[in-house]
Amino acid sequence: MTINASDDLFDRPDAPISPFRFDADVARVFPDMVRRSVPGYAELIGITGLIARRVARPGTRCYDLGCSLGAVTREILARTGPEVRIVAVDNAPAMIAGLRARLADLPGRERVELFHADVEEAPIEQASLVVLNLTLQFVAPERRLELLERIRAGLVPGGALILAEKILVPSDRGGDLLTALHEDFKRAQGYSDLAISRKRAALEQVLLPDSVETHEQRLAAAGFAGFARWYQSLNFVAWVAWA
Structure with missing residues (x-):
């Protein structure tokens, strides 16, 4: 499988619009897709690595849940010391296979455990x-709090969760502007109106965003001692929450 191909998955007007899946076709184009779809993605990943450098402790684990091709995993690997284990989890076989290939020549790769789950x-x-990087939004809404509670229970004292999500914006002038600017961003990256429309239709069947308020209420309900918003680019937001 060739990875790093250009994302042309939604350019065919005659192809049926099925629910979005992280299959081999998506894995093939995923780096290009996420770069052209998520504003500020490189900075989001880079600062995640800086947070990891501050909070990861020798003898503990760092988890990348919904790791896809491992941008977060590889950033944590580069930013943490040899006594930190990294656990990368994804339910898509193509993503785990792609991450395994990307780790093959990296120093310290023996610190990374890959789980298809x-x-x-x-x-x-x-x-x-x-780290839940653009992952919670694909979990059924009624099970999101339970997942956060499990994460909180698995953190050592002083441990942290990084949560990055596409947010549900209000139906007002500000929210409409953010939505329009996100589409403008994708056009500026070379996506056609057809591709934008078709991908939106595919994602809307599986990606169910929450508002900022819902996310923050859920973090508090899950038992985190506190949290801070550290990133926003248009309708994408990231928090760090601590035990």
Whole structure:
């Protein structure tokens, strides 16, 4: 499988619009897709690594839940020391295979454990950092609090969760502007109106965003001692929450 191909998955007007899946076709184009779809993605990943450098502790684990091709995993690997284990979890075989290939020549790759599993089923133990990077939005809404509670229970004292999500914006002038600017961003990256429309239709069947208020209420309900918003680019937001 060739990875790093250009994202042309939604350019065919005659192809049926099925629910979005992280299959081999998506894995093939995923780096290009996420770069052209998520504003500020490189900075989001880079600062996640800086947070990992501050909070990861020797003898603990860092979890990348919904790791896809491992941008977060590889950033944590580069930013943490040899006594930190990294656990990368994804339920898509193509993503795990792609990450395994990307780790093959990296120093310290023996610190990374790859698990083909649902993030809701992965055990979380002795964790100093857990990352949910654009992942919670694909979990059924009624099960999101339970997942956060499991993460909180698996954190060591002083451990942290990084949560990054596409947010549900209000139906007002500000929210409409953010939505329009996100589409403008994708056009500026070379996506056609057809591709934007078709991908939106595919994602709307599986990606169910929450508002900022809902996310923050849920973090408090899950038992985190506090949290801070550290990133926003248009309708994408990231928090760090601590035990």
